[in-house]
Amino acid sequence: MGRLQFAERRLAALRGRSLDRRLTTVARGADPWVEVDGRKLLNLSSNNYLGLANHPVVVAAAAEAGEKYGWGAGSSRLVAGSSPLCDLLEERLAQFKGSERALLFTSGYTANVGLIPSLVGPGDVVVGDELNHASLIDGCRLSRADFSAFRHRNVEALDSQLARAVRHSPRGRRLVVTDTVFSMDGDLAPLEAIAEVCDRYEAMLVVDEAHATGCIGAGGRGLVSQLGMEDRVTAAVGTLSKALGSFGAFVSGERLLADYLVSTARSFMFTTALPPPVVAASVAALDLLEANPALVDQLQENAGVLRAALRASGFDTGDSETQIIPVLVGDSGTAVKMASALRQEGVYAVAIRPPTVPANAARIRVSAMATHTRDDLTFAIETFVRVGERIGLLASAGSGASRVTGS
DSSP, X not given: OGGGHHHHHHHHXXXXXXXXXXXXXXXXXXXXXXXXXXXXXXXXXOOOTTSGGGOHHHHHHHHHHHHHHOSOOOSOTTTTOOOHHXXXXXXHHHHHHTOSEEEEESSHHHHHHHHHHHHOOTTOEEEEETTOOHHHHHHHHHHTSEEXXXXXXXXXXXXXXXXXXXXXXXXXXXXXXXXSBOTTTOOBOOHHHHHHHHHHHTOEEEEEOTTTTTTSSGGGOOHHHHXXXXXXXXXXXXESSSTTOSOOEEEEEOHHHHHHHHHHOHHHHTSOOOOHHHHHHHHHHHHHHHHOTHHHHHHHXXXXXHHHHHHHXXXXXXXXXXXXXXXXXXXXXXXXXHHXXXXXXXXXXXXXXXXSSOTTOEEEEEEOOTTOOHHHHHHHHHHHHHHHHHTTSSOOOSOTGGGGTTO
């Protein structure tokens, strides 16, 4: 135990800055309403954006596949063989994303840490948005390429840093990586302008559409599709675990890219394949999304109601324009206090603190779902206003409830 005293000291230091993490047991955590410690709470913390994780068709597909194929895949697809279900899902995902091929990974994290080191390495250059997801950042670091981050959504900074990096490594490959929807801010990457910079420096472009797939664009096909940029992106990463309500991830792009990753992406080569019930559930979820594109419209309508009412009430929601709505607080201790007060009032919304977000940028991350009702949204706003006034984040207005009338 003495050898772990450093861990005890570090945990104590984290607690002193309100930066320690603890698990909360949540019953049916993907539902619009969840149960925590025997209390029913409105769920504003789930990435189950379309409500498909608990859809009976998805659940039935998983159960049927379990009966037919068993639960585990047995090994990696290079050892145990690729299943017909995996082949089918990859074909469907490629069609959905308008690409030649899609390749499944076991998570968005393993997709990014496998993809990026396959594209660049020592002597190469990779530049990414400073607010990229941790998996993108770790993929860049693991590549051992010359890695730098540019100021969030600042295309001029990207241009400058890429020019400087290229001068230092003129013969290496060049790569730019960015989220399309940023997971803690809910804003969009200036993708067209970024692609122009990539063209100027002959750089590859990798985008992570984890929070865009199923959420924005026609039928939920993402920002790349919405902008008609399929031919300008080297690789797009999407997840199955958010709007599609299942688990796993995929990389879409040219057939050559997928063939290349099968032989070079270590997180694909050395990881057991997704279980058959998970793959079957993903196929069913994709079926439901394609048959019900109005789910995407409902999601963004609900997000618009929440975002507008929070802003009108005096909360700072940054530049959000999607289903992810940050309520910016600043101080980590205040964010923890606010999350606790919200839970006491019946809303489950967690505090997001460094290192997930920059220093002094703690927030409550609000996630809208297509399955939230108008009454749910009204309850959420009224609760946020009441708690915001109580903890001193909002000046007492007395008319907070009236500001959500009609929302």
